[in-house]
Amino acid sequence: MLETALKGSKKYWLLVLVLFGLHGIGATAFLYQLTKGLTVTGMNRDVSWGIYIAQFTFLVGVAASAVMVVLPYYLHNVKEYAKVTILGEFLAVACVSMCLMFILVDLGKPMRMLNVILHPTVNSVLFWDMVVLNGYLFLNIVIGWIVLSAERKEVPPPKWIKPVIYVSIPWAVSIHTVTAFLYAGLPGRHFWLTAIMAARFLGSAFASGPALLILLCLLVRKVSNFDPGKKAIQTLSKTVLYAMIISIFFVLLELFTVFYSQIPGHMHAFVYQFVGLHGHSGLVPWTWAFAILAVIATLMLLCPPIRENEKTLAIACVLVFISLWIEKGVTLVITGFIPNPLETITEYVPTIPELAITVGVWATGFLVLTILYKIAVSVKEEIAS
Amino acid sequence: MERSRRRFLKILGISTLGLGTISSVDLMAMVGTGEPTYNPTPEGLVGKRWALVVDVNKLDEETTQKAIEACHRVHNVPDYDGHEEEIKWIWTDKYEHVFPGQEHAYLAEEIEEKPFLVLCNHCANPPCCRVCPTKATWQREDGIVMMDQHRCIGCRYCMAGCPFGARSFNWRDAKNTYWKENEPPNPTYPVRGKGVVEKCNLCTERLAVGQIPACVEAVKDTKAIVFGDLEDPNSEVRKLLHEHFTIRRKPELGTNPNVYYIV
Numbered sequence: 001m002l003e004t005a006l007k008g009s010k011k012y013w014l015l016v017l018v019l020f021g022l023h024g025i026g027a028t029a030f031l032y033q034l035t036k037g038l039t040v041t042g043m044n045r046d047v048s049w050g051i052y053i054a055q056f057t058f059l060v061g062v063a064a065s066a067v068m069v070v071l072p073y074y075l076h077n078v079k080e081y082a083k084v085t086i087l088g089e090f091l092a093v094a095c096v097s098m099c100l101m102f103i104l105v106d107l108g109k110p111m112r113m114l115n116v117i118l119h120p121t122v123n124s125v126l127f128w129d130m131v132v133l134n135g136y137l138f139l140n141i142v143i144g145w146i147v148l149s150a151e152r153k154e155v156p157p158p159k160w161i162k163p164v165i166y167v168s169i170p171w172a173v174s175i176h177t178v179t180a181f182l183y184a185g186l187p188g189r190h191f192w193l194t195a196i197m198a199a200r201f202l203g204s205a206f207a208s209g210p211a212l213l214i215l216l217c218l219l220v221r222k223v224s225n226f227d228p229g230k231k232a233i234q235t236l237s238k239t240v241l242y243a244m245i246i247s248i249f250f251v252l253l254e255l256f257t258v259f260y261s262q263i264p265g266h267m268h269a270f271v272y273q274f275v276g277l278h279g280h281s282g283l284v285p286w287t288w289a290f291a292i293l294a295v296i297a298t299l300m301l302l303c304p305p306i307r308e309n310e311k312t313l314a315i316a317c318v319l320v321f322i323s324l325w326i327e328k329g330v331t332l333v334i335t336g337f338i339p340n341p342l343e344t345i346t347e348y349v350p351t352i353p354e355l356a357i358t359v360g361v362w363a364t365g366f367l368v369l370t371i372l373y374k375i376a377v378s379v380k381e382e383i384a385s
Numbered sequence: 386m387e388r389s390r391r392r393f394l395k396i397l398g399i400s401t402l403g404l405g406t407i408s409s410v411d412l413m414a415m416v417g418t419g420e421p422t423y424n425p426t427p428e429g430l431v432g433k434r435w436a437l438v439v440d441v442n443k444l445d446e447e448t449t450q451k452a453i454e455a456c457h458r459v460h461n462v463p464d465y466d467g468h469e470e471e472i473k474w475i476w477t478d479k480y481e482h483v484f485p486g487q488e489h490a491y492l493a494e495e496i497e498e499k500p501f502l503v504l505c506n507h508c509a510n511p512p513c514c515r516v517c518p519t520k521a522t523w524q525r526e527d528g529i530v531m532m533d534q535h536r537c538i539g540c541r542y543c544m545a546g547c548p549f550g551a552r553s554f555n556w557r558d559a560k561n562t563y564w565k566e567n568e569p570p571n572p573t574y575p576v577r578g579k580g581v582v583e584k585c586n587l588c589t590e591r592l593a594v595g596q597i598p599a600c601v602e603a604v605k606d607t608k609a610i611v612f613g614d615l616e617d618p619n620s621e622v623r624k625l626l627h628e629h630f631t632i633r634r635k636p637e638l639g640t641n642p643n644v645y646y647i648v
Contacts, residue, residue: 037579038539039557044469048544048554108539108554108580115519115538126518126542187512187638188548265486341550342482342503346469 026360065209
């Protein structure tokens, strides 16, 4: 099937070229970071994880959300998802690839990364995150590829793939749960030390992922002869809506516990996020942008005429994606370090090389996505004709 | 594997420092003068649970600087003072930062302004060791939380895990930066590489040759920092803990710090 990625329109090749170019810029910046050390980033002794780990955290969610089409289709036989399942699985592949790349660029000694396997440490959540992420990547590549090949040959997929698909469903939940456990189990980081973290992660993931999937479906329909189906998009939009409501509800639960109990250590980080603390307010605009966009997007999705019109639905999905990207891809990770364990504040702003590497990884992920989607769409067009 | 590795490090420590740096006469002198004893053995100082007692009443600017300098000199800790990429093993901070939540508006001025020495607590239940994905940081049998800079992958999970801010990361290459300009480095401490985490090792390399930690040694006259074995009922640390009211940093987190403060 790979050969289908080699035949494409001028626009396809232009997109590949642009993404490859951005990948090149990121790779160059990464080489610079390798020579100089992580000093080229904006991270510091107090804020020791920055935008790389934040992107990783956000993208694990997008990857996990493939389960929102896989589960209804394979367990409940929701027919309208027949065409989008492959798009969900391939989106997961691209996202997990980005996750792994973001971890890699964040390491101080990336050449030693195999130490995680050479010295397996079962008490480390990071070890388990490595296990579940690689497992999920493998599962989605295998499932996507086998099912699509069978479809191309117009035969039913082999029987053994069914149990593999069933395994991938709880596995999707596991990747985001384990990622939340990276944060939720640390003593002394009050902002992260909350039992609702994994639930909150899953809630926001099931909004941001399907929102992106809707946008990708609309894009695929526009640029190819393959139509994932209006019904699939409409059903997905309801998933986005409910997940969005649950996400906002979870954030409000956090705010209640923190501000009604009034325990200073628990309030500090939230105060820093929403109004600033001790004259530091770097994340205030971001936090409000998240809150406002999330509310607007939810209200839009709640309104049937807006949700049913694909043009306005697309706008709502963009808002969902941006707001949750801010929440998990910017504020959630960084705020965990502010204030630091000695209750002083050091702020963090990413540097140009850091942003170049970040854009480079996103571009590489979208390059993988473009190629995989090109294959999937070509196969679908081939069958239809 | 772990055992032989540790043993190798120990032998390496002894051989690089040279057994000559401490003679049996020194040890005899220590025992003879009523100085605290640390059970010196051919394998150096051996304990079951090493601890420090910091007597804050005996700390002033000068004493704390002496302790910090001694530590940072012997470990070639690069001097990026005040920089946000700084590396520090032992440093001072104010009471309200060292014991957050314990401060109040009517705190004695003396306490408020006092330089509190802070360093790795060598917790009995260390979260840093729990989170490390490669066992690059681990706990020795004598309680010391160790850091293997040659196994560390630089993921900095331990920095997120430590509730005391005790860990530093080598953001840049420190190869040519020593603890102070124009001061020759200590040739026996290994060169640090960029991209790895480091922290106080309670001078294991000194313990291995029968010496007490550098910070303790530096302020020995004042007895502002006392080192000893918590499991030895006759140790000086046990005596101090018995005689004085002591506090530890963030005890509510259950990490069980082994650094005690007499306030």
